Amino acid sequence: MKTTDGLRLILASTGASGSRLAEKFLEILLNNERVGKVHFLASEAFEEVLSAEESTTLGETIDRHRKNDKFFLHDCDDFGAPFSSGSYRHDGMVILPLSMASLGAIASGAHRDLVHRAADVTLKEERKLILCPRETPLSLIHLRNLVAVREAGATVLPFIPAYYTRPKTIEDLENNFFQKILDHLGLENTISPRWGS
Numbered sequence: 001m002k003t004t005d006g007l008r009l010i011l012a013s014t015g016a017s018g019s020r021l022a023e024k025f026l027e028i029l030l031n032n033e034r035v036g037k038v039h040f041l042a043s044e045a046f047e048e049v050l051s052a053e054e055s056t057t058l059g060e061t062i063d064r065h066r067k068n069d070k071f072f073l074h075d076c077d078d079f080g081a082p083f084s085s086g087s088y089r090h091d092g093m094v095i096l097p098l099s100m101a102s103l104g105a106i107a108s109g110a111h112r113d114l115v116h117r118a119a120d121v122t123l124k125e126e127r128k129l130i131l132c133p134r135e136t137p138l139s140l141i142h143l144r145n146l147v148a149v150r151e152a153g154a155t156v157l158p159f160i161p162a163y164y165t166r167p168k169t170i171e172d173l174e175n176n177f178f179q180k181i182l183d184h185l186g187l188e189n190t191i192s193p194r195w196g197s
């Protein structure tokens with residue numbers, strides 16, 4: 001569904017490593033002219049991981065985007081958010097990064113917070129749900145949970161570096177990953193070279 005105001009997307013971030021990917025992808029979505037609304041929510045653990053991994057805080061990120069009229073911030077315990085109901089139509093939800101704890105909650109349907117509830121609703125309404133899990137190695141529990149969410153209709157899209165683009169920087173590797181998410185959201189992009197082009 002494309003509204004006249006542009007695509008409505010949900011970006012949720014949980015407490016797995018790779019918090020900078022969330023920060024960068026948020027920026028990419030907000031700068032995309034086809035995107036009309038980005039609903040953003042982050043778990044408490046995301047905040048903790050971000051502070052551990054980067055020299056920035058979630059508060060600073062929020063302050064940077066607060067004045068952008070495409071940016072809609074939600075608390076993780078706000079089950080009254082629009083997309084907590086299937087009657088709110090949106091064009092896709094991305095969870096980046098996705099922790100194994102949140103993966104387990106989504107796979108079991110036993111949601112603890114708005115991230116899990118929104119993912120649950122996105123699946124039941126058969127809308128696009130892109131999960132970007134991060135853990136290594138993967139236990140049998142993780143693998144079974146990944147199969148469960150895939151069977152329920154989610155796209156499982158982990159950050160796995162591609163070398164065929166001859167990357168020179170970490171940003172090159174990250175852009176290749178972002179390209180795959182954008183492609184799955186149906187957003188045209190030239191953010192990274194493509195094989196065969």
Ligand SMILES: Cc1cc2nc3c(=O)[nH]c(=O)nc-3n(C[C@H](O)[C@H](O)[C@H](O)COP(=O)(O)O)c2cc1C
Binds near residue numbers: 043044046
């Ligand atoms: C610095 C740091 C890095 C972490 N990295 C991961 C990770 O890569 N994958 C993961 O599943 N959990 C990771 N965790 C553990 C999760 O943050 C923890 O399980 C948390 O309860 C997840 O909650 P959430 O899913 O509500 O965000 C990390 C924790 C910290 C403090």
